[in-house]
Amino acid sequence: MENLSTILNEGSGRGLARKIIAVIKAANILGLTFTEAYQKQPIELLRLLSLKAQDSFEEACLLVQTHSMPAASIAQILAESFLKVT
Numbered sequence: 439m440e441n442l443s444t445i446l447n448e449g450s451g452r453g454l455a456r457k458i459i460a461v462i463k464a465a466n467i468l469g470l471t472f473t474e475a476y477q478k479q480p481i482e483l484l485r486l487l488s489l490k491a492q493d494s495f496e497e498a499c500l501l502v503q504t505h506s507m508p509a510a511s512i513a514q515i516l517a518e519s520f521l522k523v524t
Contacts (some may be wrong), residue, residue: 454502460504461485463497480505488519 464483465475467490475483484501489492502512 456500456504460497462502463500464494467494467497481511481515485515488515499523 451491461475461483462472464470464487465472467477468483468486478486484507486496487498487501
């Protein structure tokens with residue numbers, strides 16, 4: 439799937455392929471099936487990934503890069519995650 443996203447051009451499905459990859463990676467880290475993860479809002483997945491902290495940093499970054507989410511929600515999740523760590 440990742441190879442497919444590099445072959446496709448913008449406007450030819452590349453963005454959709456990257457979104458699917460982001461959901462697959464998040465599902466794997468969270469122990470969810472693809473269907474369960476796909477049914478969740480991206481912000482929900484990001485919140486769940488934040489509970490895993492450093493173990494899910496790469497997947498969280500990909501999710502933020504490929505899905506539209508309100509900046510305030512992302513900031514809130516990061517702040518909550520930071521407060522848990524300190």
